[in-house]
Amino acid sequence: MVKHSSRIHLSHSALKQNIRFIREKIGTHPVISSVVKANAFGHGIETFVPMAEKCGIRHFSVASSYEASEVKKAITHDDSRIMIMGILYPEDLPWVIDNEVSFFVFNFEQLELARKVAVDLGKQAVIHLELETGGNRTGLPSAELEKAVRFLKKHKNHLQFEGICTHFAGIESLANQFRILRQLKNFHDMYKRVRRVGHLPRMKHTACSAAALAFPDTVMDMVRIGTAQYGMWPSPDIYNMHLMQTGKVKDAPLKRVMSWKTDVMHLKKVKRDEFVGYGTSYQAPRDMTVAVLPLGYSNGYPKALSNRGYVLIHGKKAPVIGLVNMNVFMVDVSNIPDVSVGDEVVLIGKQRNNVITIKSFTEFTDAINNELVSRLPMAIPRRAVR
Numbered sequence: 001m002v003k004h005s006s007r008i009h010l011s012h013s014a015l016k017q018n019i020r021f022i023r024e025k026i027g028t029h030p031v032i033s034s035v036v037k038a039n040a041f042g043h044g045i046e047t048f049v050p051m052a053e054k055c056g057i058r059h060f061s062v063a064s065s066y067e068a069s070e071v072k073k074a075i076t077h078d079d080s081r082i083m084i085m086g087i088l089y090p091e092d093l094p095w096v097i098d099n100e101v102s103f104f105v106f107n108f109e110q111l112e113l114a115r116k117v118a119v120d121l122g123k124q125a126v127i128h129l130e131l132e133t134g135g136n137r138t139g140l141p142s143a144e145l146e147k148a149v150r151f152l153k154k155h156k157n158h159l160q161f162e163g164i165c166t167h168f169a170g171i172e173s174l175a176n177q178f179r180i181l182r183q184l185k186n187f188h189d190m191y192k193r194v195r196r197v198g199h200l201p202r203m204k205h206t207a208c209s210a211a212a213l214a215f216p217d218t219v220m221d222m223v224r225i226g227t228a229q230y231g232m233w234p235s236p237d238i239y240n241m242h243l244m245q246t247g248k249v250k251d252a253p254l255k256r257v258m259s260w261k262t263d264v265m266h267l268k269k270v271k272r273d274e275f276v277g278y279g280t281s282y283q284a285p286r287d288m289t290v291a292v293l294p295l296g297y298s299n300g301y302p303k304a305l306s307n308r309g310y311v312l313i314h315g316k317k318a319p320v321i322g323l324v325n326m327n328v329f330m331v332d333v334s335n336i337p338d339v340s341v342g343d344e345v346v347l348i349g350k351q352r353n354n355v356i357t358i359k360s361f362t363e364f365t366d367a368i369n370n371e372l373v374s375r376l377p378m379a380i381p382r383r384a385v386r
């Protein structure tokens with residue numbers, strides 16, 4: 001097989017630790033649904049899903065029927081379940097229902113359509129009613145709740161009422177607390193209304209990573225965990241709340257699952273006062289040695305790190321100089337002895353005693369952690385490591 005210009009390694013032990021930590025936080029009852037939308041937050045569905053299964057995960061959440069089909073191909077356990085939380089085109093409903101993939105419903109028409117398809121297939125559609133509690137994104141309008149539940153009750157042979165759920169609008173930031181508390185109250189009130197119709201779902205779920213880690217009241221029968229399982233804290237607020245809850249001043253229970261590597265492609269001696277790369281954004285302040293790396297913004301390395309980012313070579317930090325191009329960028333290796341073409345370069349992760357964190361990227365860009373990782377191209381090969 002031909003070689004790609006960079007590679008991503010996924011640490012099994014880190015993932016195992018993260019799942020163990022999440023389980024400690026939420027207790028034994030709730031199902032952990034591993035959120036693997038956006039190609040498992042850039043970690044790669046194909047590699048990540050079987051790793052998660054090895055850690056005991058049997059439930060996966062995605063944002064589309066396309067992603068559901070990717071997960072379906074990747075799963076290795078017959079009892080692993082898939083749930084679609086986002087876009088589901090009517091033409092995909094037959095595949096989804098036939099494959100027993102569950103899905104969020106947030107309007108009445110979807111419910112009627114699902115019933116028709118389920119009847120045609122002689123199957124049950126597995127439904128999670130997503131309730132509008134104040135997020136004002138997707139969510140079944142409050143006024144349609146009784147009508148929807150009555151419909152589910154009437155057609156229970158073809159519509160399995162598996163869950164009711166909601167999603168919090170920015171629970172990772174304490175500044176949004178007032179809004180979250182109102183959403184939680186609305187959810188409980190709506191659940192009471194469902195109960196009055198006399199047809200209860202098998203489970204209730206509201207919590208994403210931040211909710212599950214810091215707000216026990218939001219943890220119900222299932223938690224939908226993206227960010228945290230990959231070893232990223234949803235926000236500094238949530239990390240600080242963890243420290244307060246445990247009384248520790250420092251703790252690192254979440255381990256980064258991903259590391260991202262490439263190799264030195266070319267070395268160049270540059271004379272003082274020469275410009276490096278496109279334009280005039282970097283002028284050599286002295287004679288220097290520059291390493292050229294074989295990837296750029298088209299490969300997921302943010303252009304915003306031009307003249308700002310760092311990589312690791314021989315365990316030492318080498319600063320990015322000049323602009324990050326489409327397929328190459330340059331780093332200064334003047335202070336790192338004996339660098340050769342082919343030497344390993346760490347873009348994210350550890351090398352000897354140094355580390356480049358995902359968070360360090362976001363100190364220079366407006367991007368949040370999730371944005372950086374989820375944009376890593378599909379084409380980069382991913383591999384599970386111990």
Ligand SMILES: *Cc1c(COP(=O)(O)O)cnc(C)c1O
Pocket residue numbers: 035037085167207208209210224225226227228234
């Ligand atoms: C993405 C998503 C999640 C996971 O969120 P994290 O904060 O990454 O854990 C949970 N629920 C829904 C509806 C989502 O879209």
